[in-house]
Amino acid sequence: MDRETPLPASDWVLRNTQPGRVERIEAWFGGHGYDPHRHDTYSIGRTLSGVQSFHYRKSLRHGLPGNTLVLHPDELHDGMAGTEAGFRYRMAYVDPALIQQVLGGEPLPYIAGGLSNDPRLYQASETFVQAMDHPLEALEEQDALFDLAMALRAVAGKPRGRKRLDYRAAERARDFILAHLHQGITLEMLEHASGRERWSLSRDFRVLYGTSPYRFVTLRRLDQFRALILDGFTLVDAALAAGFHDQAHMTRHFTRCYGVPPSRWLERLRTHGQLAGSYKRR
Structure with a gap:
């Protein structure tokens, strides 16, 4: 400069x-x-x-x-x-x-x-x-x-050596997760919803979507948490509403995902004078 x-x-x-x-x-x-x-x-x-x-x-x-x-x-x-x-x-x-x-x-x-x-x-x-x-x-x-x-x-380039993936089964599992975020989701539930054996499904899910089913659930809850705090909810209320056990549980996952704790994430947005707004994963 x-x-x-x-x-x-x-x-x-x-x-x-x-x-x-x-x-x-x-x-x-x-x-x-x-x-x-x-x-x-x-x-x-x-x-x-x-x-x-x-x-x-x-x-x-x-x-x-x-x-x-x-x-x-x-x-x-x-x-x-x-x-x-x-x-x-x-x-x-x-x-x-x-x-x-x-x-x-x-x-x-x-x-x-x-x-x-x-x-x-x-x-x-x-x-x-x-x-x-x-x-x-x-x-x-x-x-x-x-x-x-x-x-x-x-x-x-084209990947080599991959076994055949069941994309439709993984897609059904993903849709089930998005529809049941506030439940205690298990691999058994995903197996039933997708029609795919659980370990094969877990492997396919990682290859197709880049993360495990558990991580996917956690990050969708973090999406909800971010939307809530941007709408003015307190950190503790937003954490509970998004499905975390408590604020400390949410903060650990938030920091692992975004590299800063939620209070610092909000502070950086406010530093630039940005008004709060919601974001929803689709």
Whole structure:
């Protein structure tokens, strides 16, 4: 940054609250951003300025303007500024189920290293890393999801050595989870709902959606928790309403997923003066 562009006083996160199927953020961090954590989505992003450094699969990576960040679902990573100038970036969190609607039951594409210079991915992710004040029309988002799924598959290449997957059974299990989040879901219940033997189902679920059935349940409850605290619920009330045993139980899972505790997550949104809004996973 030059002398006429002062550094932001504190870290901030701007979150798109437009109804849609893909969550999008823009953020600036002057130093440490996030502790090691895991999402169950693809994290597709672009560094706008500075150096975005992160540990990923036991190596330190450096995202620069012009790269496309592609973090695979459920891969451990953190985030920090690579220089004293800080970094600014945009990120879209893409539900693997949206990619599967295009691929129709193939193993999720894997981009090695978490970074890509491939122009196909850069172009296919362009829609999702536009400025937050650019609303995505429903058809625009759907077209972009198709392009992104095709680019991920093309750049990753065809996986080898996989057994046949039962995509429809895994889809039935996913639908059952979404409809029964406030119950104590078991593999036996998922086996009955899907018609697939439980261990085969558990394996297929991981390959198709990037995470285990248990992690999927937990993160959907965290989605509900985030929506509730953005609507003004207290942390303890939101935790109980979303199906956690207590606030401490929720906080452990929240920090593992987002790299910061919920109070810090809210503080970063407020730092940028963003009004509360709801987000719902579809």
